[in-house]
Amino acid sequence: MSHYEAPIREPLVLGDKSYHDITEDIAKPIEGKANKNWYMAFYISLAAMLWGFGCIFYTVGTGIGVWGLNKNIGWAWDITNFVWWVGIGHAGTLISAVLLLFRQKWRMAINRSAEAMTIFAVFQAGLFPIIHMGRPWNAYWVLPLPNQFGSLWVNFNSPLLWDVFAISTYLSVSLVFWWTGLLPDFAMIRDRAVKPFQKKIYALLSFGWSGRAKDWQRFEEVSLVLAGLATPLVLSVHTIVSMDFATSINPGWHSTIFPPYFVAGAIFSGFAMVQTLLGIMRKVTNMEEYITRLHVEYMNIVIILTGGIVAVAYATEFFIAWYTGSPYENYTYLSVGAATGPYWWAFWSLLIFNIFIPQLLWFKKIRRSFIWSFIISIAINIGMWFERFDIIAIVLSKGHLPSTWWRFEPTFVDVGIFIGTIGFFFVLFLLYARTFPVIAQAEVKTILKSSGEFYKKRRAQGIPSKPAIVVAKSVSKEANSDKNKEE
Amino acid sequence: MASNKKYWKSVEELKDSSIVETLSKNESVGEITTDQFLGDKETLENSSTSRRDFLKYVGFTTAAASLAACEGPVRKSIPYVVKPNDIIAGVADWYATSMADGYDFANVLVKTREGRPIQIMPNKEANGTTSARVQASILSLYDEKLRLKEPTKSGEPITWSSADKDIALQLEGFKSQNKPVVLLTGSMASPSTEQIISEFLNVFPNTKHVVYDAVSESGAADAMLAMYGKRELPNYHLEKAKTIVSFGADFLSDFHGGFEKSYVNGRKPETGEMSYHVQFESNMSLTGANADKRVVLKPSDQVFALLNLYNAITGSNVASKSTPADAEVKKLAKELRENGSSSVVMTGLNDKNAQLIAFAINEALQSNVFDVLNTLQIRQGNDAEVAKLISDMKSGNIAGLLTHNVDPIYSSSKSADFIEGIEKVELSVALSSENSATVNASMFVLPTPHFLESWGDTQFDSITYGLMQPTIQPLFNTRQLQDTLLKWSGNSTSYYDYLKAFATNNVLDGGSWNTALHNGYFVRTISDKNIFNNSVSLSAVAANLYNVTQKASGFELNLYTKTSLGDGKQANNPWLQEFPDPITRTSWDNYLTMSIADAKELGFSNPVKDNGAINGDYAKISVNGKEAVVPVMIQPGQAKGSVGLALGFGKTFGLKEEMQVGVNAYSFYADSNNIQYGVTIEKVEGYHEFACTQVQKTIAGRHDILKVASLKEYKTVDPKDHHHGWNKPAYVSYDHQEVEANTIDLWDEHNRELGHHFNLSIDLTSCTGCGACVVACHAENNVPVVGKREVRVGRDMHWLRIDRYYSSTVETREDAKELGLSRGETYEALETEAENPEVTFQPMMCQHCNHAPCETVCPVAATTHGRQGQNQMTYNRCVGTRYCANNCPYRVRRFNWFEYANNNQFDFNMNNQYGKMVLNPDVVVRGRGVMEKCSMCIQMTQATILEAKKEGRPVNTDEFETACSSACTTGSLVFGDVNNKEDKVTTLTKDKRAYNVLDYLQTKPNVIYQVKIKNTNEA
Known part of the structure; x- marks a missing residue:
């Protein structure tokens, strides 16, 4: 089961863990009682969510006019939020699918939550295309359903229709992938559950997992197949989302580099969101020994890479806007016009949060610091929101005809719905953290002996592996865990 | 002869009558046997209504009761029980009539549907023009809030007969005591009414008629009286002019009623000749915006410049001052003298002396443009008489005041005096179609009909006689002024008969009344001769003018x-x-x-x-x-x-x-x-x-959107010349060759030669920006009104708008480079309007692109391309993603942010039953959440096609119209079928001035613009 790993590599599981320790650690939040902090966070999120739902009902009942949109700016916060949430969703699939194919073992500690985040983020994203419609009750018209309206069919030319397919495919594949990974873990909870009701629920959720070798074999096969299926989705979803803009004719939107640029940006923002969430979660659920400094560093490296791609894309956009010499390109979201125009603050927010601040990650000290990673991840989340806002609002605010130049100001409903989705997201995530195994324990167990700190040390000292249970608590373990708690 | 035949109804009756008897006895049950089920208490108590049954009953009765309480929406649409002869449901009837509301006068055609007037268009046969206000006056007909609905006395409703009796009694009393009575009306320009009034004045010699115009042009009328002996306005035939000099006369909008048609007729670049128009003005007026040269001059300087010009032209030496425009005046004087009779000078100052000076300059130039023979009759207001009336009223010297459609309490600068005075008059009668402060202050209120409900006649200028006919039954209990005056004068004829007799005897020269009524106008011949009365001492006039002005x-x-x-x-x-x-x-x-x-x-x-x-x-x-x-x-x-x-x-x-x-x-x-x-x-x-509705004022260096050239360039330079061309197409690189953008195509072209293919040409040279088309579009397409709050945040719904651009401090990036401006400074310079900018107007509506960016992005295919070139919008299918609007480079799509009809938040005409009568039944009222935009009036083109089909003929040349093109009086908007080689628009599409806005995008619009030509090189 275990593979060889060079001793100089940092361990992925800290401390002196036995298989049972892992089980206990992961099952604890589910089996134990929630603390006050959890309740507080949950109620705040719930309140935000309900407020957002209220704003949505108000919008649907009264009209899109309750938002700050106008004749020249037909989208603003709605599609900004949509793209932002979809982008956030990208890390999950990348971690679980692409890293699986590349056999990156460090993904095992974070893939479960990253995928949960993906799914919850896609829920939020999916809300916006529906509620931004003038007549959301007819939203099902965007589906190619056989109908009796006189053989009306959808318009396959429209990127919005591609979105429908892309997002729904992404959501369903992610959900299946996530669930497949959850099966052995649900079964573990099921087997430990004492209360009959809990047992029944987890029995249902685990789809009758028995733990036989055949189960494991199929599990591995399905995971691999799903990873293969999901990998192109990492590229396709945001490619298609970017085409909402790239296929249009607005200067600033009509740009051929959008697909790779958007995909990189999505992974960038997705990893930032994973950093944010795990930064909190590893503390709250005591997963410090599973989500380690090394994990954080690895993720930061992905952030530097994708952030670099994004930075190059920005530079290209800026250069091309100037290089065309076309007066119509004077005011794209990355141009002198934007930097000095009424949205200068949004322009500079984008650059500062997305380009300048992430450069700090080049320093190893910062890259390996939990707190710095958390702060930078928040900055990137903000920056990536501004990226989408800039692309949408700045571009639409300066259209082709100067007579149509206008500005956008959000109303309380715009803000309320956005806050509502954040609330909704956290409601889902908090519920998840209390009911789902937040770390893929079955998978982590597979690397315990190769990448676990204790075993690595033993190997380095030339001591053959022994069952962990037998090993008495050593000084080194205590020292290690102390060291880990410093942050 | 008695018969013993036996009749029977059934075999049973024939054979055995007993059963029939039994049955017949039971034909109706005598009493309802309630006793059987209520009388027996025991059974009743024992009867088992189970809980289930009880719930069933409760459920049923509740459901039934609540269903019965529900009321279906009641729609008050009543079908014709007896069809009127001249109305076919679904077919519009057009009536020729005239508008005259005291300020706006026009020969118009009125479109009625099922007996309701729904649109006003210019009567082009009669050379009629309509402004935005004339177009919109149709909605004032249905003004539920302001229209007066019944006669009242001190606020209490009374009958017409008792009102007549009361008022007649008082009038007779005043007459016998010889107390002064005044009839105060606006300019009516109605010969028959003038006669009725003079007859009324004969019956009541103590009465005086005073004409009051809220916005007065008394100065010009008084000047005419002084110089030419008639109190009318001079006419200006601008189509004959080579040089037009105007000192603050806004003659493209309201100066003397407007001269936009003749102005534009004198400015056709294709003829090679255009008038040269210089405007001296202080405000930026529509006229100044259209001028070839606009000289900014404050009013007092305008007077001095006028006097300077007078000196330069006539060689006299009246006192004046130097102004910043001295050089310009000098140059102009030379040009005016050169062009002599083809030049004209106007002034917009409502001042007799200033007008006299302008007249004198025109006389000195022997101007053909300036016409005192065929004069305008539409402004008869007399400021001096009105002022006297108000002071008389204030001092209590007026016994009776009859007002007709005037509101001095609102519109007079001596409003307070008028209020004081009206309280002192013994009898005040307001004859008015709409409620007003003056109406409110009057004792008797006698509602008069709207002009669309009235008979009448109008003398626009000396030769154009217009007739007014009702286009709808009066909506309210109203009576025309003329009928009232006839009645009070003791004349029992109705005004209709009176008018018919008057027109037939005095105007029509033996022509048919019916024909004239059908046409809505009649052209008279001028009888009176021009008498040049030079007894005016111009030096005194000039001195007076100078003295008044120099105190400024x-x-x-x-x-x-x-x-x-x-x-x-x-x-x-x-x-x-x-x-x-x-x-x-x-x-x-x-x-x-x-x-x-x-x-x-x-x-x-x-x-x-x-x-x-x-x-x-x-x-x-x-x-x-x-x-x-x-x-x-x-x-x-x-x-x-x-x-x-x-x-x-x-x-x-x-x-x-x-x-x-x-x-x-x-x-x-x-x-x-x-x-x-x-x-x-x-x-x-x-x-x-x-x-x-527009925030950015300049075009920001994007000059391919709105192209302007001078007449000289137009005549001498190749429009496509690479360096100096004034109508250069966009070029793109294709196969490493520079080619015109519209020659290459991503898609296979449909065959557009089949059937009709509509194009709209917009001539920026002849568009004055008046906006009549905007209101016409409003009326034709049921465009909602959204109110100030919504317009403010950029949600106006106009399908057709007129963009206005000012020239910027630096016009192009090349200029900025030459000036050595930095990039930031260039941006600012291009975006900032000049202190005295040139102004250009650009009507903008859906361009009906053959390669429409909106069509490809709609996920539900709600916007698609029509076979006739239109970009069509299917409201029913629209889910409202607004992607189409975002992807429209012209930003002409309008979204229904709210429900605009039947919504108290938007309490405009679509929220009350009268206002809704103006809605065009051919166009759906859009609901909330859908996108809408210009349809190229597809309901009008389809009607034209169907009519031709019914008559078994091809559609005639230039028969197709849209609301905007029919409303455009200067001929800027020309609509037609490019597959008909004879249609005017077909030639226009190939004109060397034709271009598409944003042609570099290759949207291939079906709306084409004609480069604006200004006569800026001469002089």
Whole structure:
């Protein structure tokens, strides 16, 4: 089961863990009682969510006019939020699918939550295309359903229709992938559950997992197949989302580099969101020994890479806007016009949060610091929101005809719905953290002996592996865990 | 003979009658046997109504009761029981009639559907023109709020007969005591009414007729009286002019009723000749915006410049002052003399002396353009008589006051005196179609019908006689002034008979009454000869003018009328309130226009807020002791030291709350003089929220959107010349070759030769920006009114708008480079309007692109391309993603942010049963959440096609029309079928002036623009 790993590599599981320790650690939040902090966070999120739902009902009942949109700016916060949430969703699939194919073992500690985040983020994203419609009750018209309206069919030319397919495919594949990974873990909870009701629920959720070798074999096969299926989705979803803009004719939107640029940006923002969430979660659920400094560093490296791609894309956009010499390109979201125009603050927010601040990650000290990673991840989340806002609002605010130049100001409903989705997201995530195994324990167990700190040390000292249970608590373990708690 | 035949109904009856008898006894049950089931208490108690049954009963009865309580929506549409002969449901009837409301006069055609007038168009046969106000007057017919509905006495409803009796008694009393009575009317220009009035005055010799125009042109009329012996307005045949010099005369909008048609007729670049038009003015007017050269000059300087010109032309030497425009005047004097009879000078000052000087210059030039033979009759107001009336009223010398459709309490600068006076008169009768402060102050209120419900005649100029006929049964209990006066004079004929006899005997020269009524007009011959009465001492006039003007001090206020509200008569008309001013593009307001320099000095600004809306600081202005707080709108091209303020706003009485906007400038309109000197301005606290439809004022260096060339360039330079071309197409690289953008194509072209293919050509040279098309589109397409709040945040629904661009401080990036400006400075220079900018107008509506960017992006295919070239919008299918609007480079799509019909939040014409009568039944009223836009009036083109089909003929040449093209009186908008080689538009598409806006995008629009040609190189 275990593979060889060079001793100089940092361990992925800290401390002196036995298989049972892992089980206990992961099952604890589910089996134990929630603390006050959890309740507080949950109620705040719930309140935000309900407020957002209220704003949505108000919008649907009264009209899109309750938002700050106008004749020249037909989208603003709605599609900004949509793209932002979809982008956030990208890390999950990348971690679980692409890293699986590349056999990156460090993904095992974070893939479960990253995928949960993906799914919850896609829920939020999916809300916006529906509620931004003038007549959301007819939203099902965007589906190619056989109908009796006189053989009306959808318009396959429209990127919005591609979105429908892309997002729904992404959501369903992610959900299946996530669930497949959850099966052995649900079964573990099921087997430990004492209360009959809990047992029944987890029995249902685990789809009758028995733990036989055949189960494991199929599990591995399905995971691999799903990873293969999901990998192109990492590229396709945001490619298609970017085409909402790239296929249009607005200067600033009509740009051929959008697909790779958007995909990189999505992974960038997705990893930032994973950093944010795990930064909190590893503390709250005591997963410090599973989500380690090394994990954080690895993720930061992905952030530097994708952030670099994004930075190059920005530079290209800026250069091309100037290089065309076309007066119509004077005011794209990355141009002198934007930097000095009424949205200068949004322009500079984008650059500062997305380009300048992430450069700090080049320093190893910062890259390996939990707190710095958390702060930078928040900055990137903000920056990536501004990226989408800039692309949408700045571009639409300066259209082709100067007579149509206008500005956008959000109303309380715009803000309320956005806050509502954040609330909704956290409601889902908090519920998840209390009911789902937040770390893929079955998978982590597979690397315990190769990448676990204790075993690595033993190997380095030339001591053959022994069952962990037998090993008495050593000084080194205590020292290690102390060291880990410093942050 | 008796018969013993036996009749039977059934075999049983025949054979055995007993059973029939039994049955017949039981035919009806005698009593309902309630006893059987209620009487027996025991059974009743024992009967088992189970809980289930009980619930069933309760359920059923509740459901039944609640269902019965539900009321289906009641729609008050009643089908014709007996079909009227001349109405076919679904087919429009057109009537020729005339509009005359005291300020706006027009020969019009009225479209009626099922007995309801729904649209007004110019009667082009009669050379009629319509302005935005004339177009919108159809909605004033249905003004539920303001229209008077029944006669009242001191607020109590009375019958016509008792009103007549009461009033006649009093009038007779005044007559016997010889107490003065005054009939105060607006300009009616109606020969038959004048006769009726003179007959009435004969019967009541103690009565006097005074004509009161809220916005007066008394000065010109008095000047005419002095110089030519008739109190009428001179006519200007601008199509004959080579040089037009105007000192503040806004002759493209309201000066003498407007001359836009003849002006444009004299400016056709394809003829190679265009008049050269110089405008000296202080406010930026529509006329100044169209001028070849606009000289900014404050009003007092205009007077001096006029006197200087007078000196230069006539060689006299009257006192004057030098002005900043001396060089220009000198140059012009030379040109005027050279062009002699083909030149004309006008002045817009409502001042007899200034008008006399202008007349004298025209006489000296022997101008053909200036016509005192065929004169205009539409402004008869007499300021002196009105002033005398008000002072007489105040001193209690007037016993009876009959007013007809005038509202001096609102529109007179002596409003307070009038209020005091009307309380002193013994009898005040208001004959009015609409409620007003004056009506409210009168004892008797006698409602008169709207002009669309009336008979009448109008003498526009000396030769054009227009007839007015009702196009709908009177909506309310009204009676025309003429009928009333006839009755009070003891004449029992109805006005219709009177009018018919009058026209037949006096006007029609033996022509048929029916034909004239059908045509709506009749051309008369001029009988009177021109008598040049030179007894006026021009040196005295000039000296007088000079003396008055040289006292000018402080700021100079130039009061003007806006295209939207004019004199304010239709202030309760939401179409007009929402109509953006052609110059400032501001709706729902009037404001103090101030020059950029003055604003900087006094600290006024117009900041753009984050939601795109514009604010304006408040100024307290005081004029001759009267004060008001007015928001300031900084106006490029405003003369320094002068400010402008529009009349017609600030009306409050009886108006809906939303319409009570602006400041009443009439209080400053002392002596009906549109120029007021000695104005002081002071910045005060607070800011005003404007509702502007355009924020960016310049074209920001994007000159391929709106192309302008001079006449000389047009005549001598190849339009496509690589360096100097004035109509260069966009070039793109294709196979490493530079090719014209519209020659390459991503898609396979459909065969567009089949059937009809519609194009609309817009000539920017002849578009004056008047906006009649905007209102016509409103009316034709049921475009909703959204109110000030929504317009402010950029949600106006106009399908057709007229973009206005000012020239910037630096026009192109090349110029900026030459000036050595940095990149940031270049941006700023291109975006900032010049102090005295050139102005260009560009009507903009859906371009009906053959490669429409909106069509490809709609996920549900709600917007698609029509076989006839239209880009069509299927409202039913639209889910409202707004992607189409975002992807429209012209931004012409309009979204229904809210439900605009039947919504108390939008209490305009679509929220009451009268206002809804104006809706065009051929066009659906759009619901909330759908996108809408110009349809190229597909309902009109389809009707034309069907009509031709029914008549078994091909569609005639130039038969296709849209609302905007039929409303356009200058012929700027030409619509037609390019597959018909004869159609005018077919040639226009190939004109060397033709271009598409944003052709580099290759959207291939079906709307083409013609390069604006200005006559700027001559002189």
